[in-house]
Amino acid sequence: MSELSNRSKDIGEFVPMPDDDMIVCRCEEVTKGEIRKAVHEGLWTIAEIRRYLRCGMGLCQGQTCAKLVKGIVARELKCSPALLEPATSRAPMRPTEMHVFADETEETDL
Amino acid sequence: MGRISQHPILGVQNEEKKIVTFKYDGKDMQGYEGEPIAAALKANGVMVHRYTMKQHKPRGIFCAIGRCTDCVMVVDGEPNVRTCMTPLKEGMDVRTQYGVSDKPFDQQ
Amino acid sequence: MKIERFDLIIVGAGPSGLSAAIEAAKRGMKVVVFDENARPGGQLFKQIHKFFGSKEHKAKIRGFHIGEQLLQEARDAGVKVELNATVVGLYQDREVVVRMGEEVHHFKGDAVIIATGASENMVLFDGWNLPGVMGAGAAQTLMNLYGVKPGEKVLMLGSGNVGLVVSFQLLQAGCDVVALVDAAPKIGGYGVHAAKVARTGVPFYLSHTIKKVEGTDHVTGVTIAQVDNHFQFIEGTEKHFDVDTVCVAVGLSPMSQLLKMAGCEMEDNPKRGGQVPIIDDYGKTSVPGIFSAGDVSGIEEASSAMIEGRMAGVAAAEYLGFMTADEKKTELDKLSTSLESLRQGMFAPKNRGKNITETEEGIPISTNLLSKGFVADDEIERYPGVIHKAGIHPVIECTQNIPCNPCQDACNQGCISIGDNITALPISVKDSKCINCGMCVASCPGQAIFLVDEDTGDGKASITLPYEFLPLPEVGAKGKALSRKGEPVCDAEVVKVRSSKAFDNTSLLTISVPKEYAMKARFFKAE
Numbered sequence: 001m002s003e004l005s006n007r008s009k010d011i012g013e014f015v016p017m018p019d020d021d022m023i024v025c026r027c028e029e030v031t032k033g034e035i036r037k038a039v040h041e042g043l044w045t046i047a048e049i050r051r052y053l054r055c056g057m058g059l060c061q062g063q064t065c066a067k068l069v070k071g072i073v074a075r076e077l078k079c080s081p082a083l084l085e086p087a088t089s090r091a092p093m094r095p096t097e098m099h100v101f102a103d104e105t106e107e108t109d110l
Numbered sequence: 111m112g113r114i115s116q117h118p119i120l121g122v123q124n125e126e127k128k129i130v131t132f133k134y135d136g137k138d139m140q141g142y143e144g145e146p147i148a149a150a151l152k153a154n155g156v157m158v159h160r161y162t163m164k165q166h167k168p169r170g171i172f173c174a175i176g177r178c179t180d181c182v183m184v185v186d187g188e189p190n191v192r193t194c195m196t197p198l199k200e201g202m203d204v205r206t207q208y209g210v211s212d213k214p215f216d217q218q
Numbered sequence: 219m220k221i222e223r224f225d226l227i228i229v230g231a232g233p234s235g236l237s238a239a240i241e242a243a244k245r246g247m248k249v250v251v252f253d254e255n256a257r258p259g260g261q262l263f264k265q266i267h268k269f270f271g272s273k274e275h276k277a278k279i280r281g282f283h284i285g286e287q288l289l290q291e292a293r294d295a296g297v298k299v300e301l302n303a304t305v306v307g308l309y310q311d312r313e314v315v316v317r318m319g320e321e322v323h324h325f326k327g328d329a330v331i332i333a334t335g336a337s338e339n340m341v342l343f344d345g346w347n348l349p350g351v352m353g354a355g356a357a358q359t360l361m362n363l364y365g366v367k368p369g370e371k372v373l374m375l376g377s378g379n380v381g382l383v384v385s386f387q388l389l390q391a392g393c394d395v396v397a398l399v400d401a402a403p404k405i406g407g408y409g410v411h412a413a414k415v416a417r418t419g420v421p422f423y424l425s426h427t428i429k430k431v432e433g434t435d436h437v438t439g440v441t442i443a444q445v446d447n448h449f450q451f452i453e454g455t456e457k458h459f460d461v462d463t464v465c466v467a468v469g470l471s472p473m474s475q476l477l478k479m480a481g482c483e484m485e486d487n488p489k490r491g492g493q494v495p496i497i498d499d500y501g502k503t504s505v506p507g508i509f510s511a512g513d514v515s516g517i518e519e520a521s522s523a524m525i526e527g528r529m530a531g532v533a534a535a536e537y538l539g540f541m542t543a544d545e546k547k548t549e550l551d552k553l554s555t556s557l558e559s560l561r562q563g564m565f566a567p568k569n570r571g572k573n574i575t576e577t578e579e580g581i582p583i584s585t586n587l588l589s590k591g592f593v594a595d596d597e598i599e600r601y602p603g604v605i606h607k608a609g610i611h612p613v614i615e616c617t618q619n620i621p622c623n624p625c626q627d628a629c630n631q632g633c634i635s636i637g638d639n640i641t642a643l644p645i646s647v648k649d650s651k652c653i654n655c656g657m658c659v660a661s662c663p664g665q666a667i668f669l670v671d672e673d674t675g676d677g678k679a680s681i682t683l684p685y686e687f688l689p690l691p692e693v694g695a696k697g698k699a700l701s702r703k704g705e706p707v708c709d710a711e712v713v714k715v716r717s718s719k720a721f722d723n724t725s726l727l728t729i730s731v732p733k734e735y736a737m738k739a740r741f742f743k744a745e
Contacts, residue, residue, distance in 0.1 A: 023347050026172075026180055029164040032342065059179035059190060064172075064340055067471055067492065082486035086493055089479035091307030094254065095179065095190070096317055101306075103321050110222065110250060110300060114365045114391050118688045119266045119280070119723045123365030149364035157349040157436035168435045170349025174356035176254070177337055194359075197256070 004044055004083055011077055014040040024072065025065045027058025032072060039076035046087050049073060056087060059095050113153050130200040147193035147204055148174065148181050159183050159193060160207035166215055184212035220324070224250050226534050227314050227327030229305045229476060232260020233520045234512025234527030235333035236288050236297070241531030241549075243295040245540040250325070251297060252316055254304035258292075259285040260335055262520055264358040266390070267383055268663040268722070270408075270622040272640050274556055275521045278624035278661045280722065282362075288524070308332075308480040312507055329507045329534040332477050333527060336470035336491065336513035341375070344430040346466075350437025354384040354467035361391040369463025373440050374398045375428055376467030377591075379407035384467060385415045390686060395420045396459045399442050401427040401449055404588040408565065409618045410664025416591035417741040419704030424589050429456060431464055440464055472514045481505055489570050490516030500550055501530035502537075509534055518567065525557040563619040563641035578619045579643055592702035593617055595738060602645040603634075603667075604737075610671045610680075611652045613737075614644045615702075616664060628661035659684050660721035669728075672736040679736035680713065682728040690715060690725055691744050699731045699739030708735045710742055 003009075020033025030053045043049050046056075046069065055069055056062030062069075066087065074081040092101055116122055127142035134156065141150025148171050151159070158168040159181045172180040176195040184205040185191040189212070193204070205212040226242045228235045231253035242249045257263065265281020276284050292299065300318070307315035314325045338353040345351065350369065354376065357368035372393050374385045377400035385395050398415065403425045405412050416422060425444055429451060432439040444455035471492040478484050482495045483504035494515050501509040511530035512523035529550060536546035561567060564574045576582050581601060586594040593615060598604050603614025612633055614625065619641040626636040626644065633650040636642050658667045659682055669682035681699075691697070691712045699710035714728035731739045 019342070019344070022342055022344065023165075023167075024342065026169070026178065026347055029162055029167075059182065060177060063177040063179075063337055067339060068342060082488070086478070086486075089475040091309070091315055091479065092317070093306045093475055093479070094304050094317070096304075096306055096322075100317060100320050101322055104324070110298065112367055114361060114367055116688055117365070118390050118686050118690075120362065120365070145364050149360060149366045152360060152368075153366045159349070167347060168349050169347060170436065171352055171356055171360070173338065173353050174359040194356075195256075 003079060004077065009077075011040065024068050025053075025055035025058065025062075027060050028054040030055035035069060035072050036076050039073055044073075044077060046070060046073065046084055050087055061093070061095070062087060112155075130198060132198060132200070132202040132204055134204050135206055141198045143200065144197045147183070147185065147196050147198050147202070150198050151193065151204070158206065161209070161215070163209040166208075183207045221313070221326050222323075223326045223328070224248050225327070225538055225540075226250075226329045226331065227252070227312070227325055228331045228333060229308075229314070230260065230333035230335055230512070230514075231255075231258035231299050231301070232333060232335050232512060232523070233262050233285075233288065234523040234530070235260070235331065236292050236299075237524045237527030238331045238333060238511055238531035238534070239297040239299075240288075240291050240295045241528045242535050242540075243292075243297045245535040247535060247538065247540050249297055251299045252303040252305050252314070253299065253301055256301055258289060258299050258301065261355070262288070264355070264362045265383075265520065266362055266387060268661075268724075269521055270519075270620060270663050271521050271560055272621070272623050273627060275560060277622060278628075278663055278722075281520065284520075305476065308476045310481075312480075327507075328538055329509065330480075331501070331530045331534060332474075332508065332510045332514055333512045333530075334473045334476060334514045336517055337473050338466070339469040339471055340466060341427075341468050343428040345432065345437070348431055348433050348437050349435070350433065350462055351431055351464045351466065354380050354465045357463070357465045358384050358387060361387060367391055367393055368465070369393060369461070371396055371459075371461040372463040372465055373442075373459055373461045374465045374467065376400060376469075377402070377405040377407060377412065377422070377424070378467060378469060379411055380470075381465075381467035382407040382411035382415055384465060385420060386411070388465075389415070389418055389420070392688075396461055397421050397423055397442070398591070399423045399426050399428065401425065401445055405591060408620055408664065409584070409587045409593075410616060410620075410666045412587065412591040413593065413615065413702065414665045417700055417702050417704050419700060419743075420591075421704075422589075422591040423457070426455075426457075428464070437462055437464055470513065470517045472517065474510075474514050477503060477508070477510055477514070480508055482508060482510075487516070489567060499529075499554065500533040501526060502533055507537065516567070519560070522557060522560050525553050525560070529553050529557075559640055560621050562639075563621050565618075565620060577617070577643060578641065581643070584617055587617060590703070592704070594702075598702075598737070602643050605646045605648055606672060607648060608673070609652070610654045610669050612646050612658050613668045613670045614646050614658075614662075615666045615668070616644050616662075619643065620664075622663060624661045624663065625658045625667060628657040634658055654682075656682060656716055656726045657720065659726055660724040665724075668740065670736055673733055674730065677733050678730050679733040680728055680730050681736065681739055682714070682726050683740060683742065685725045685727045685742070686723065690717070691727060691742065695744050697742055697744040699729060699735060700741040700743055701738050702740050704741065706743065707738055708732055710739060712742065
């Protein structure tokens, strides 16, 4: 991660592109332009981008867009996507209503 | 769209399944018991399952295996139900989801 | 809260998870397999084509039949499979949290095998959110599991094996595939899979991608355009198609989040398809007692996933003392040999990204096959399966080194030879006597074998070809013979139709064509 912890790296100015209004995160409706802009505002990690824009934080938890977002962020940072740490994996891995997640039953008999 | 009545490899599909009636946006519609709601809707030519919260854009079946959550609808009053994973039952009330509601945006 | 303990917990009841469970249960372990789906088998039950490989890999058996065999084997071994059971967490000390219905349950596995498979990749294009744009896997699910057509007119994006196989399956389901498109300059999947789609008349557009999907509430059309070496659109190359469905098959990514959650060391490995755990040859991760198998640890075929699953099952059994280190070694050596033979040939994981221009035999690869989906007339003669002789004989249009040899076993007359190296190109043996049994035609998973009689008298030739569509033409049906490219080349009449249990739903059509088309006509379209 050394290359990306070097905050003095010059990634240039944000340049508007014709496809900036394309939806990338289908659940939270986050666009490519919003993600690109966020990188230029200094959010260089996937975790930061997620918290800032909510992409990958919706119902599907980034199942579809995680790789796409990573690719867009990497392109802005001019680095390989492999250098970007993917989002933290934490339970629940699938959409689970709070009343279900909290309902820990006494009996488990398989 | 419609059903594949006879398939060269799989033969006659859905042959022994029971036909049930359910409601789609208030209208009667038929499908096979136990098949995913999404399959029954597709067979009836329904393409739009929901309209998104921010941009009010239409969405439909995308992954069909419960990953993408794009096919969610309001089922029996509960929003965000993945129709590609939820088995169809007699008398189900399936409605187009607008944001997280079954009411069109101008009525919310 | 109560925690139930198992010797082994497996997440995912697909090909690798079930295989792992079978091996573990056979050794007396208390095993449970959790799967979030309503039915077991993972993606196997959507695979209706015949599998590649050799006999030990269940070659020439259709995927869903392999799935049925695997389920039976699991039942016989006493494997417990919990369906509609979604694993939502994998905590420290191999505590597995499972959602079942409206409740959350906790389990403890002394060993855990993660076999969660993969999910489909996507690419961005204008209109990719519209209803009617879907993953190729979604189309497969709708038509092969639920008997519903994904659409009437479909454009396929992606020419890897998934894109090719699903295109063929769409044709089988009665859909119209208007084009197969890929941004890459070369077809990614097996040439034989491409050839069987191309000969039905589906055009291939390589170095093209989707510019825009049109429609307001759902897809009504799509515009593709050619791209240059930097994947930028070339002005003026746009082509429009009226479609109601666009399928996307642009690769798979391992669903490895549970492994990451459990603290397994991970890496981003493009050759394996993305974020994968770092494992030894048998699936052991960096966390003691946690193993992984199948696509979650690297994208491959279902056949490889089944072997990897068995390896992980054996490794877990030895880890918990259910077998000795010596027994483990014997088993794993056997499985490794089997796996290694699948990982050979030009599509082997180790060859990903390499530019291969000739076969192991030193024969140049057909450039038309790679760019258009079919071998051109002036290229086909150079392969050892394509020969000329009097009388009926097999013409084997297998032109790439892939691990597959059922044709050799199918012929009991010795007309077809591959040898011990299962990736070698099959040879049509000149001094052998074909008895026209048709077993080679029906057994070839690539549908690349034809029985040809170049001169049946009256200036005619006969060609026997594999046919997996409905309606099945009847004897006497007249129509056009299509070339490898899928273009009508001459009149043709069906002179024989064969279906048999041994052919496993591949029918054999024999058509009669003018004899100058003996080596050109490869498909039949009724009038």
